[in-house]
Amino acid sequence: MTDIAPSPDPDLVNALRALSNPMRLQMLQWLRDPELHFPMETAIADPAEVGVCVSHLQAKAGLAQSTVSAYMAELQRAGLVRATRVGKWTHYRRDEQRIADLVTALGRTL
Template identity: 40%
Template sequence: MQEVDLIKALANDRRLAILRWLKEPQAHFSPQVDGDLVEDGVCAVLIAEKLGISQATLSEHMRILVQAGLLRPKRIKQWIFYKRDEERMAALATLIAGL
């Protein structure tokens, strides 16, 4: 993905909120029945509820963040869980600092 596409992925308040929440998932989400908040990530249903949006709308935001390499999806049963890719986030910080 090109740098401009990575920056575009961040150009949305909801996507920025998702990235902030997933940095410290235990502080922003209740424990889940399936999957550990830190090890497995946060269930998409919980993220959609917190944002007050439909799961279809959330899916588009998550698709953009996953394509940018900022999130990693993981399937557990019928659910998708999302976790930040901290290496990619560090590379992003370096990119932004270099601008």
Template identity: 45%
Template sequence: MTGSALERALKALASARRLQILEWLKDPVAHFPPQEHGDPVEHGACNMYITDKLGVSQPAASRHMKVLLDAGLVIATPRSGYVYYRRDEPAIQQLKADLADV
């Protein structure tokens, strides 16, 4: 991971709400209601459910998700007019390894 990518990832993790989102996305079946258009394991959690669970406005939730996406910590999958987010486990493991090297 380059220095700028590591910096983006650390900035993304510097938010309690974004850390909470990543925690929820570890087990989307346990943390979000059943979804109509996307499988929670394969596609992740619907942005609408993430917004509701965070208790913030849709623009605020979208901003949190964009930061996580830009940092490479989540993967976005558009389906039926919604965006589903899941953790990018290989990227998270790489971040852990890079941090251990610092």
């Protein structure tokens, strides 16, 4: 008799896929403590409340704006970050509750 394992949670798979890219993982780590990693004197919004502007992420990562936007969109689709528009700029911040839920789900799965 063959045991068929249940399929993994698709949300967990999407989150792990998003985190499999080293730069996306690095960006998520930077967003954990934005005051430490990004210049606060040039912020146009509170990084703890609204998030970090994509232009600051771009400058720190040294990547093209389109690449950073694509990376952040992937993290957003995985539910790891939330995006907020401030004027013409997009700001990103971590979704701490979603990250905690995924860590719990990973612990149950493995």
